[in-house]
Amino acid sequence: AGDGDCGHTHARAARAIQEWLRAGPPPAAPALLLSALADLLLEKMGGSSGVLYGLFLTAAARPLRDGGADLPTWADAMDAGIEAMQRYGGAAPGDRTMLDSLCAAAQALHALRSPGADLLAVLAAAVQSAEAAAEATRHMEAGAGRASYISSAQLLQPDPGAVAVAAVLRATLEGLRS
Numbered sequence: 001a002g003d004g005d006c007g008h009t010h011a012r013a014a015r016a017i018q019e020w021l022r023a024g025p026p027p028a029a030p031a032l033l034l035s036a037l038a039d040l041l042l043e044k045m046g047g048s049s050g051v052l053y054g055l056f057l058t059a060a061a062r063p064l065r066d067g068g069a070d071l072p073t074w075a076d077a078m079d080a081g082i083e084a085m086q087r088y089g090g091a092a093p094g095d096r097t098m099l100d101s102l103c104a105a106a107q108a109l110h111a112l113r114s115p116g117a118d119l120l121a122v123l124a125a126a127v128q129s130a131e132a133a134a135e136a137t138r139h140m141e142a143g144a145g146r147a148s149y150i151s152s153a154q155l156l157q158p159d160p161g162a163v164a165v166a167a168v169l170r171a172t173l174e175g176l177r178s
Contacts, residue, residue, distance in 0.1 A: 059084030098161035
């Protein structure tokens with residue numbers, strides 16, 4: 001659904017994160033963790049995905065640094081990351097990109113702003129929303145990203161960036177559950 005590099009860049013990112021974690025414990029403070037991940041992905045991931053994830057994580061770290069790390073602030077962090085990706089990347093929901101999954105997840109994560117929100121239940125709903133949004137990209141016209149250079153008749157699979165975002169969110173949920 002593009003030039004075929006999405007899987008390679010995500011695999012490169014995963015290997016870089018694994019090496020980083022083997023080198024020592026990650027920062028405990030959420031804002032520092034996201035900032036360190038942003039730097040790592042900008043340096044090691046490559047491709048437009050690396051830049052977009054770097055932008056997302058850098059922007060998401062700001063609310064966590066300024067407002068603490070309570071559950072509503074995590075929803076704010078997601079929104080800040082998405083806003084940065086849209087501002088600098090130029091894509092919007094419905095363009096058949098990773099933003100489709102991210103925005104669907106963010107909508108579900110808004111429930112974190114409710115008093116007494118259950119993190120794992122809200123995150124599970126966000127993962128389901130992201131996975132459904134990724135699948136829905138299968139039938140979208142590409143308005144941005146690498147897939148926009150390809151005839152829509154050849155785009156038979158869901159957007160790989162949207163699928164990758166859903167997979168990262170699923171892995172996050174499974175990590176928190178264990």
